[in-house]
Amino acid sequence: MVWRKLGPTTTTTTARRRRRSNLANILISLLLVLICSLLFDVFSGGDGRRTRSGFVEGAFGRNDGGGGVGAIFWITGGGVGGGGGNGPQSNVGIAIAVTVMAGLAVAATLVYSNRGHLQSPWSRRRRKHALQPKQWKAFFDEDGRLCDGGVKFLKKARSGGVHPSLRAEVWPFLLGVYDLKSSKEERDAVKTTNRKEYEKLRKQCQQTYKSSDKTAQIKEMCGSDSKDDKDDGQVLDPSSPRNSLSPSLNQSDNLKPCESGGDSELTCTRETESSDSDSSVEAEVMHPEKLAQETDTSSSNTESKTLNPYRSESFATWQRIIRLDAVRANDEWVVYSPSQAAVCLAKALELAESVCLKDYNHLEACRIFHAARLVSILEAYALYDSEIGYCQGMSDLLSPLISVIEDDSEAFWCFVGFMKKARHNFRLDEVGIRRQLNIVSKIIKGKDSRLYHHLEELQAEDCFFVYRMVVVLFRRELTFEQTLCLWEVMWADQTAIRAGITKSAWGRMRLRAPPTDDLLLYAIAACVLQKRKQIIDKYSSMDEILRECNSMAGHLDVWKLLDDAHDLVVNLHDKI
Amino acid sequence: MSYAYLFKYIIIGDTGVGKSCLLLQFTDKRFQPVHDLTIGVEFGARMITIDNKPIKLQIWDTAGQESFRSITRSYYRGAAGALLVYDITRRETFNHLASWLEDARQHANANMTIMLIGNKSDLAHRRAVSTEEGEQFAKENGLIFMEASAKTAQNVEEAFINTAGTIYKKIQDGVFDVSNESYGIKVGYGGIPGPSGGKDGSASQAGGCCS
Numbered sequence: 001m002v003w004r005k006l007g008p009t010t011t012t013t014t015a016r017r018r019r020r021s022n023l024a025n026i027l028i029s030l031l032l033v034l035i036c037s038l039l040f041d042v043f044s045g046g047d048g049r050r051t052r053s054g055f056v057e058g059a060f061g062r063n064d065g066g067g068g069v070g071a072i073f074w075i076t077g078g079g080v081g082g083g084g085g086n087g088p089q090s091n092v093g094i095a096i097a098v099t100v101m102a103g104l105a106v107a108a109t110l111v112y113s114n115r116g117h118l119q120s121p122w123s124r125r126r127r128k129h130a131l132q133p134k135q136w137k138a139f140f141d142e143d144g145r146l147c148d149g150g151v152k153f154l155k156k157a158r159s160g161g162v163h164p165s166l167r168a169e170v171w172p173f174l175l176g177v178y179d180l181k182s183s184k185e186e187r188d189a190v191k192t193t194n195r196k197e198y199e200k201l202r203k204q205c206q207q208t209y210k211s212s213d214k215t216a217q218i219k220e221m222c223g224s225d226s227k228d229d230k231d232d233g234q235v236l237d238p239s240s241p242r243n244s245l246s247p248s249l250n251q252s253d254n255l256k257p258c259e260s261g262g263d264s265e266l267t268c269t270r271e272t273e274s275s276d277s278d279s280s281v282e283a284e285v286m287h288p289e290k291l292a293q294e295t296d297t298s299s300s301n302t303e304s305k306t307l308n309p310y311r312s313e314s315f316a317t318w319q320r321i322i323r324l325d326a327v328r329a330n331d332e333w334v335v336y337s338p339s340q341a342a343v344c345l346a347k348a349l350e351l352a353e354s355v356c357l358k359d360y361n362h363l364e365a366c367r368i369f370h371a372a373r374l375v376s377i378l379e380a381y382a383l384y385d386s387e388i389g390y391c392q393g394m395s396d397l398l399s400p401l402i403s404v405i406e407d408d409s410e411a412f413w414c415f416v417g418f419m420k421k422a423r424h425n426f427r428l429d430e431v432g433i434r435r436q437l438n439i440v441s442k443i444i445k446g447k448d449s450r451l452y453h454h455l456e457e458l459q460a461e462d463c464f465f466v467y468r469m470v471v472v473l474f475r476r477e478l479t480f481e482q483t484l485c486l487w488e489v490m491w492a493d494q495t496a497i498r499a500g501i502t503k504s505a506w507g508r509m510r511l512r513a514p515p516t517d518d519l520l521l522y523a524i525a526a527c528v529l530q531k532r533k534q535i536i537d538k539y540s541s542m543d544e545i546l547r548e549c550n551s552m553a554g555h556l557d558v559w560k561l562l563d564d565a566h567d568l569v570v571n572l573h574d575k576i
Numbered sequence: 577m578s579y580a581y582l583f584k585y586i587i588i589g590d591t592g593v594g595k596s597c598l599l600l601q602f603t604d605k606r607f608q609p610v611h612d613l614t615i616g617v618e619f620g621a622r623m624i625t626i627d628n629k630p631i632k633l634q635i636w637d638t639a640g641q642e643s644f645r646s647i648t649r650s651y652y653r654g655a656a657g658a659l660l661v662y663d664i665t666r667r668e669t670f671n672h673l674a675s676w677l678e679d680a681r682q683h684a685n686a687n688m689t690i691m692l693i694g695n696k697s698d699l700a701h702r703r704a705v706s707t708e709e710g711e712q713f714a715k716e717n718g719l720i721f722m723e724a725s726a727k728t729a730q731n732v733e734e735a736f737i738n739t740a741g742t743i744y745k746k747i748q749d750g751v752f753d754v755s756n757e758s759y760g761i762k763v764g765y766g767g768i769p770g771p772s773g774g775k776d777g778s779a780s781q782a783g784g785c786c787s
Contacts, residue, residue: 313643320668324591325613327610330612363610391641391643392644428642430646464616467615467616468615471615472615476615543634550618550619
């Protein structure tokens with residue numbers, strides 16, 4: 001994908017139509033389009049391997065806020081020439097095609113300048129309804145395959161979210177559990193495999209409860225008074241419990257949880273998964289008893305510190321913290337999930353017992369049930385992705401998922417898909433979180449140098465004040481329903497990128513902003529920018545900004561946020 | 577609101593010991609039985625009076641899990657006081673105190689006043705750490721100690737205010753250069769409103785004693 005931006009971009013939200021400037025704009029458009037086609041010609045001639053599909057955006061306008069005309073030109077030439085070079089003839093062809101397209105684009109410019117400026121899919125004027133059950137059904141052919149590779153579906157989900165009644169069915173597509181091109185039959189097979197895999201993980205968790213030499217520890221984990229507890233959460237051996245559990249990371253290709261540097265310990269070994277028999281699992285995966293011993297024999301803090309700058313936590317520590325966090329998960333989900341809210345006490349207690357949950361006497365049945373489900377899945381995840389294990393904040397991400405998806409195995413695999421990107425937020429070395437804060441900082445710098453300068457003066461340009469938003473993806477700042485909408489839009493973007501639907505397909509949609517992996521970060525920057533005046537005029541320390549950010553809960557509108565984020569993506573995507 | 581001094585505090589300790597609840601009890605005088613876990617840092621503030629001077633406490637409440645330590649560490653710098661909290665019903669939170677203390681000593685300024693708090697004293701029937709053990713640990717490490725309950729509010733005021741009193745005394749004794757904000761102390765311009773003193777009077781008086 002080649003992105004090229006020609007001409008100065010302009011802030012488009014405030015742009016209004018001005019007839020007087022139309023003619024001038026059209027002339028400029030024509031000129032730029034000609035230059036662009038020339039450039040394109042030269043460019044494609046220079047590198048035959050490069051894809052011939054490019055998104056050329058020209059947004060022409062004046063920054064006086066009076067007039068602005070935007071146009072998008074999608075230029076689609078021939079496909080990539082089978083690895084070899086393309087002859088000069090094809091270049092001529094492309095040049096002609098480009099010119100023709102340019103003509104059309106000028107016409108489009110005219111149309112848009114008459115209709116007013118092209119807005120983001122999330123602006124109030126263009127706001128779409130959520131994907132409806134009827135539409136969803138109509139997307140599938142007789143094999144249960146999404147008709148056009150899922151393009152229409154993603155477009156719809158991206159612009160308006162998903163109807164609440166569809167979420168449990170749709171999310172596995174948005175989270176990469178099911179391939180967009182899969183048939184019903186293929187999905188059923190994936191579902192079966194996934195279920196077995198999840199059950200296997202749960203079985204391993206259960207074994208840690210039973211294991212006899214761990215009794216004391218589990219008692220402690222469950223909140224009793226064991227005095228001989230030695231678990232100080234500091235395991236120094238880098239091979240435990242990490243790595244040794246990695247064979248469980250063997251999901252379908254699109255669920256490999258690792259790409260970036262530093263994750264190399266995680267091996268995704270789908271091929272090696274041979275059978276479902278317990279013995280093979282035992283061979284691959286560390287014995288739970290051993291897990292317990294690792295904890296017991298862990299060395300003192302000082303030792304582990306000198307050996308490993310990022311002290312890792314043991315599985316037993318994760319189990320303990322998961323339980324602490326599960327019983328204090330909030331209950332915002334209750335009104336959105338009536339069937340789970342109505343769970344009977346006996347069932348809740350039974351489940352709580354089965355995962356060794358304690359200290360829940362103050363909770364009502366549905367919250368006990370919810371807490372027990374959180375424990376089941378988080379614990380299984382800690383085994384599945386032992387590099388991350390469990391980190392606080394993950395329960396914030398899982399809670400909405402299990403509220404929507406009633407089946408534990410399905411919820412688990414959706415969570416795995418969700419975590420594929422979010423897991424970087426939870427790395428002990430904080431590389432992931434810092435990278436993201438850095439991007440937010442760059443967006444603010446690119447958009448608003450005055451605000452950025454102010455932040456620099458307060459030594460707050462590292463944007464640590466949005467830490468929480470990055471870690472739990474706006475879960476604390478938005479209401480339950482709004483969070484789900486934001487996540488759906490964000491997932492749709494990520495799915496589009498994963499499926500390679502970023503070329504002509506988006507062009508047909510006339511969505512100006514390209515899908516981006518970092519939509520959330522643009523939304524975070526947008527919400528800081530919404531407060532710019534206050535920050536510049538009133539705040540003279542980082543503390544005050546952090547306080548402002550932490551108190552945004554309930555005051556944000558998700559669609560306004562996305563609309564503003566869209567504007568930032570359009571203007572800054574190439575620069576960041 | 578004007579103040580004679582502003583003291584920055586940090587609250588540290590294992591996850592689930594009740595750090596946020598202590599803060600909420602202190603700032604809002606209420607108890608929330610189910611409190612969202614803290615992600616990163618949160619913030620609270622309250623005015624108190626010591627020696628007839630209005631003092632603003634600016635309190636940073638931190639997340640307890642190891643994973644958040646490197647962000648919380650950056651808040652040690654510039655803190656005048658720390659509340660180090662454990663849960664008297666969970667032994668391991670007491671066992672981890674040494675590690676927290678080491679962290680604090682390493683990243684905070686040397687004169688930071690540390691108050692050790694054994695929280696959840698209302699749950700005496702589930703006690704796993706005796707008061708004596710807490711006292712002993714505090715004594716060995718030169719900390720002020722108190723058992724408290726965020727639920728019943730027992731000793732919560734005292735914990736925050738006694739810490740402030742110690743910091744105030746250190747200022748009186750000239751331990752801090754209050755013009756250097758990295759000690760977590762800021763001299764304000766507000767004095768005691770009312771007949772007893774002029775606005776600037778108390779500030780300059782307070783500032784004067786340690787220059």
